[in-house]
Amino acid sequence: MILSIVAIVVGLILLVWSADRFVDGAVGVAQFFGMSTFLIGMLIVGFGTSAPEMVVSVLSALNNTPQLALGNAYGSNIANIALILGVTALIIPVVVKKEAMTRDIPILIAVTALTILLLKDGNVSLIDGAILLIVFAGITAFNIFTELHAKHKRKKDEPIEAPAEKVSIVKSLALLLVGLVLLIVSSRMLVWGAINVAQALGVSDLLIGLTIVAVGTSLPELASSIAAARKGENDLAVGNVIGSNLFNTLVVVGIAAVITPIKAMDADVLSRDLPIMSALTLLLALICFPFFKSKRAKAARKTNEQFGFGRIGGALFLSLYVAYLVLLGIQTV
Template identity: 55%
Template sequence: MLLAIAAVIAGLIVLVWSADKFVEGAAGTAAHAGMPPLLIGMLIVGFGTSAPEMVVSAMAALDGNPSLALGNAYGSNISNIALILGVVAVMSPIALNSAVLKKELPVLTLVTLLAGYQLLDGSISRVDAWVLLAVLGLLMGWSIYAAMSGKGDVLAGEVETDLAEHPLPLKTALFWLVVGLALLVASSRLLVWGAVDIAQSLGVSDLVIGLTIVAIGTSLPELASSIAAVRKGEHD
């Protein structure tokens, strides 16, 4: 069990570090490709900081541990809202100025209700999965439209400032994009193995481990980036 604990700790450390590098590389590559700053903030950074959850859940499902994947998915969203918003609001009251983010909050509520409704029958079927993916596709289309038409939005200005403060040559951005993704996959597999081993040793379900240790661990990139943003006064 000690080896499993060490695997979880090492997996989380590499996961957080590689997620940061992946986001940095992806944002830099997108900037070189001429992508609007608001779109980078909404899609690249949003997806990038969620990469640990996505990769860990995918690895868990492929390894035959869907309960761990489910626990990580739902637990991470709980951590993102309760833990991260709680911590940053304690550090500094959050002023929401971005019109785009204000429009996304009702969407967040509706998607959460949809996910809860799908669990009423005790399972997430393939039909449920396709519904979720279809909703994701629609939301991504809306996000792209909002980013293209939301010129002058506060969030766009904050992302543009960040990119200007940390410029990356294209080769460096591509390097961290590839290396970050590779390390994400490797560390996720290590984390899943350790988490499953701990669950079996303690006699608890994979779902409980996913909802607690793994969920909080995979939320660390969001926590780190949110703390860094609020310390710079970039509330949106």
């Protein structure tokens, strides 16, 4: 019991510290290469914090249980939007730039629609998996090309200014790597300690699975998003969620299907998880429009055409996530 409590305390401290270092490293990389923090949030933060899901996907496919990859990916996507953005918005209003509203969120919606189309027959074949991976490669290339084009345009249009203080790429990459590794390790320590304490207190395995384990798998994304928002890097927080969801939907499921095609899919995935994930994705787009935004987002949009939502939107997302957990509990009993 004492060891478990120590694991919780140390894990929580490490989680907070590593999230700050991870965000600092990501911002440093963005500044060094002249990229937007949103793109870095998608490519590095979003994909990096999805590493645990990726490992689970590969191992489940190799163990001939690829169904786990679907539940892991879609459950993580639901938590990313409802839990992570919900909690983040309760701390600080989430601000989404115009580019994300007109390009990246529509891409996420289109990918979700493609997933529904591929899964409607109840199978994820090798060809389906290959399609998902190809689409992911295309989206990644498109985002990088678009960002490079925007960077070139900014250099051409903006007046020449005094050079900013040079960012150390070595230090930034080191912070990024160390932060990511410690994020994953500390989240596992925290979950392990919390499970042991809960079991010692007589909490049921079902409740532990629906709360500690469910939230624990999203701790890296949650910690990095909160740290990014707290530092004013809202682009990083939103990019983290969008990038992670794209990675989960396309790569986590795609690789699992390529290794071991998924046949006779669990009916709950089609009737519950996929519809809920799709509805939350659409809600994210709707809630970011001007008539849903917070006062802070309204003020920001006057100059930068930004969108977003505040505590009311955050409370809505968080309540929907709690409702999802309750639904899981009811259906599992």
